[in-house]
Amino acid sequence: MNGYAGKILRINLSDHTYKTEQLDHDMALKYIGGRGLGSKIMADEVSPTVDAFDPENKVIIATGPLTGTPTPAGGRYMVVTKSPLTGTIASSNSGGFWGSELKFAGYDLLILEGKSPKPVNVFIEDDKISFKDAGHVWGKIVSETTSILAEEAPDKAKILCIGPAGENLSKIAAVMNDINRAAGRSGVGAVVGSKNLKAIVVKGSSKPTIADSEKLKELVKESRGKLKDNGVTGQGLPTYGTAVLVNIINESGVFPTNNFQTTYFDKAENISGEHLAENFLIKRESCFACPIACGRYTKADEVEGGGPEYETIWAFGAACGIDDMKSVIKANFWCNEMGLDTISAGVTIAAAMELYQRGKITDADIDEGLSLKWGAGDSLVEWVKKMGRRDGLIGDKLAEGSYRMAEHFGMPEVAMAVKKQELPAYDPRGIRGQGLQYATSNRGGCHVRGYMISPEILGLPQKLDRFAIDGKAEWVKIFQDLTAFIDSAGLCLFTSFAIDGEGYANLTNAVLGTDFTQEDILEAGDRIWNLERDYNLKAGIDPSQDTLPKRLLKDPIPDGPSKGNVTRLEEMLPKYYEIRGWSEKGIPKAETLEKLGV
């Protein structure tokens, strides 16, 4: 079985047993792997109405067929489960080196079932599987957990774990690997915590077989050339990291500031990628087989570690009215240590600041010495730590994410979230397609389910008028479908700045020995999208939730280059439903599901 390892490892945490199963090759080709195959297994095995923290919920950790191959940036894995944050199917992906190592150990997927009676670590060394008590690392931060387990593990083993946030069932907890890479979104770390699983240590010794290794060598060379020649992947990302976006998004007047109350941050230069590179960057970091190396390794005072990414800089920066890069770097560092999603953590703090601004949170609610005033960078690190440990009233409510926190304090409308998941760093009022994408994302507020910023702001693969309505539904669908394929193949989305659908099909065919066309991979993406939609509908996430916070629909941007705009979602949604083959009410038609074989 080329590309795929050919095996699934099913782990029962309740009784510490496991079994190995053969991968269904036909099913794998239909749903590709990663996000798609993980979602298919969820749909087959886990009731959509299960409570996320019920032991009946499962966590599927899935590589794709290109994970661990020489394909550029082919090191991704997915964590698929029912989300405690959104109630939707969750699939959060991460880079680093853990995913490829799982493949080398001989597994395409891990299926984690049940709940351990007490904290446990799972060690995987090829076909040797062991369960070890995790009492000594439970409660510990991510770097410390990783160091301790590295001592107990085979040389060069890769370590995935949760931090205190996952143990404490924070609904915005991440799964961490290689210390500072995160499967960040949708609270997947909390589901792992609910199973009393602290870490998975993996070491493998075999490489996946390649159908046509000569052809792959040629295509890898060509793809690497495209990535190097492309201005974004060959120059912008390596030099400045993702933070290079701060200025372009701000200059376009779509950089949400003070919890989306305004969209231009006059101090953006202080948190820009240029400023980061000049003052804080120690070195670049790359994931498995990745020539881009967009990762940053930075230092601010006593803190030194991976990141921060653009989204993080925005969430702890402009979203909170903060322009102190040192505070942002430290907050990012502590999010990684606590095992928190940096987007949701920052946006939830921003929502708390607005609740304070509006008198819903008062000084009496706030821990001594801390502040929730706009721009209060000095308090960020402490809020992150309190969030991770559910310490105090505010810390406990922050751990629930913005929606539940804002609801508790009587003003849910300040939660800048879709399907209860915090929105990322682009105000959709000035980027129409991105607004449609946010509203229809199958895991709630998210930019990487269909990155419309690429055509609407960056001009890739072509420049679209960001204020136009016409044609946006079609673009969103193509971006969502292609992304679903990339997420399932085990590749990094950033490769799509330089590699097109045909390029992906060629790489996939060389690895798997298939004859996929560009149309086939888009159809696979469409199939995966509809499978997720179907699951969400059965989970009770009805189409009325394909919407945005009222502020983004009703309140025009008050000033700056995008002044006067609202999202105009209702003008795009009917067309989107139509081209998806869904009813006017947003339900996939029977013939659509049949055609796609869902």
Place this chain on the structure above:
Amino acid sequence: MEIKVRLFATLRENRGKELQLSLQDKATPEDVINKLEIAKADVAILLVNGKDGNYTRELNEGDVVSIFPPVGGG
């Protein structure tokens, strides 16, 4: 007329972050990049007052021209 130019990422090298330029009336963004010796091939995004610009549209007094090389992320 006076306009403001903001440069970003690698375009700042040897040029600075923000420049005030005096241009003749009816000058265009093309005149701006020529004056700053920026090759068109190095420009990925051109904004005039935060909105998509083009090389041939005439500029007005006080306009802000923002110029970016290829950038991306997410």
